Each structure stands twice: as structure tokens, then as C-alpha cells.
Amino acid sequence: MFSPEGPSLRELAVQALSSVERGYDLLAPKFDHTPFRTPDEVLDAVESALRRTGPFDAGLDLCCGTGAGVGVLAGVCRERVVGVDFSAGMLDVARERGRPAGPPVSFVRADARALPFGDAFDLVVSFGAFGHFLPRELPGLFAQVRSVLRPGGCFAFPLVAPPRPGSLGYWMLLGFDTVMRVRNALWRPPFVMYYRAFRFGDVQRELARAGFRVELHALPEFGRRRDGSPRVRLVVARTPG
Structure with missing residues (x-):
């Protein structure tokens, strides 16, 4: 799962026993x-889908x-x-990366629960971060x-179809979340990361309550499951206007 340049088991253990930050x-x-x-x-497929939806002026990751x-x-x-x-630390690495071609890019340190911006963006995206938020934090x-x-x-983000009950993927995610819950019950500070807590029904309901109109776009690059449903969707939540 990890390349030779990745973290060691000891480094992962130290990280897992720290706070999220x-x-x-x-x-x-x-x-x-x-x-x-x-x-x-996934990044390429989302960009392709957003090109068909845009263009946009200002964007927030x-x-x-x-x-x-x-x-x-x-x-x-x-x-x-x-x-x-x-x-x-993550922002330091982001700043050191080569700048992509296109508009100016900047980085801001802030908590997603208290964003230091006004209504300044036409597009907000997020990738792989929602497991760090408990269901009660979604509103x-x-x-x-x-x-x-x-x-x-x-507001756009990819959403992978959950693994079927009883499959290897199902048991792996269930096992990971169980280990994290036990860890957080026994150790402080907590490390919030639950793969199975971000459920589409809850997400769709809370997006609607926040005033968004939700659209779903299949990402054809990832094909479909046996029942015909997409393996990966792009959720596009729009504000009025």
C-alpha cells in the first residue's frame, strides 16, 4: 500500500496517536x-466533469x-x-509544489468550520477530507x-459508491472505523477519521437544509457496478442565483 518513500510503521503509529492537526x-x-x-x-475525472459545468472565476480547495x-x-x-x-505542515508541502499553469494560486491556514472568507468563490471542491468530520458537524x-x-x-466533490456488505472492502472499512473508535475511546487527543460516517443520504439531506440544490453526475471513467449504478459520482451542490 505504501511506496518505499512513504512513512514507516513507526511514523504511522506516532501520527495515529496524535491529534488530527x-x-x-x-x-x-x-x-x-x-x-x-x-x-x-479521480482528480482528472473531476476536472473533466467540471470543465463541462464551468468555466468558473475563483475556486477554493x-x-x-x-x-x-x-x-x-x-x-x-x-x-x-x-x-x-x-x-x-501540509500547507508547507503544498507551497513547495510546482505551481500549475493557470491563474494565481495561494494557500491559507484555517479550519473548514470557520472559513475566513466572504462570498468570494464560484466553485468549492474537496477531495477525501470528509471522514474528518463527524455527522453532527455536517450542518x-x-x-x-x-x-x-x-x-x-x-460545491463539488467525488463520492465513491460504498462497498457491498460482506465484501472485502466492506470489512476493511468497518475494521478501520472500529479500530479508530476504540483508539478514540482510550486515547486523547482524538483522531477523527471514519470512512463509513460520510453517508450520501445524510449528506444530501444536510446539503438541502443548507440551501443547496444537489445534482449527481456519474464519472464514466470508473464504470458501473453490477446493478448499473455508477462506481463514482460527482456531487454538484448549487446555491440559488
Whole structure:
């Protein structure tokens, strides 16, 4: 699962016993060599779909990490791109990356629960970060996203279909979440990361409550499951206007 340039087992253990912020500060230099980084295939598919939806002027990458998703925004936005994350270590790595061609890119350290922007963006994207938010935090998170979008703006993120009950993937995710719950019951500070807590029914309901109109776009690059449903969808939540 990890390349030779990735973290050692000891480094992962230290990270897992830290807070979320401190854990990612420690992991940041090697994060791009772990399976936690969003694969390029997903980034490319989302960019392709957003090109059909846009163009956009200003874009925000929410919980940007080392900046992998910034390239998606640079490909579909015309004026500026901003990445925001609460890990200083991840942002340091993001700033050191080569700048993608396109509009100016900047990075801001802030918590997604308290974004320091007005309604300055036409597009907000996020990749692989929602496991760090408990279900009860979704209303506040989506309200923050809504507050930084201009009228008619979009909040877009990929959503992978959950593995079928009884499959290997199902048991792997269930096992991971169980280990994290036991860890958080026994150790402080907590490390919030649950793969099975971000459920589409809850997400769709809370997006609607926050005032978004939700659209679903299949990402054809990933094919369909046996029942015909897409393996990966792009959720596009639009503000009025």
C-alpha cells in the first residue's frame, strides 16, 4: 500500500496517536507517497466533469492538504485559486509544489468550520477530507461552504459508491472505523477519521437544509457496478442565483 518513500510503521503509529492537526503535520513530507492521497485518476475525472459545468472565476480547495486538488481548480478557474487547510505542515508541502499553469494560486491556514472568507468563490471542491468530520458537524460545515460561495456557485466533490456488505472492502472499512473508535475511546487527543460516517443520504439531506440544490453526475471513467449504478459520482451542490 505504501511506496518505499512513504512513512514507516513507526511514523504511522506516532501520527495515529496524535491529534488530527499534529498527525498531518508529521505525515506531510511523505503524504503524497501514501494511499491517502487522492489518486490522479479521480482528480482528472473531476476536472473533466467540471470543465463541462464551468468555466468558473475563483475556486477554493477545501481541506487542500498538499495541494493535489489545486491543479483541478487551476484547470477550470480563470481568475484565482485558493487552498485552505488547518495543517501547517501540509500547507508547507503544498507551497513547495510546482505551481500549475493557470491563474494565481495561494494557500491559507484555517479550519473548514470557520472559513475566513466572504462570498468570494464560484466553485468549492474537496477531495477525501470528509471522514474528518463527524455527522453532527455536517450542518455547520455545509453552512460555511455556502457562506463563501457567490450566488449560483457550486460545491463539488467525488463520492465513491460504498462497498457491498460482506465484501472485502466492506470489512476493511468497518475494521478501520472500529479500530479508530476504540483508539478514540482510550486515547486523547482524538483522531477523527471514519470512512463509513460520510453517508450520501445524510449528506444530501444536510446539503438541502443548507440551501443547496444537489445534482449527481456519474464519472464514466470508473464504470458501473453490477446493478448499473455508477462506481463514482460527482456531487454538484448549487446555491440559488
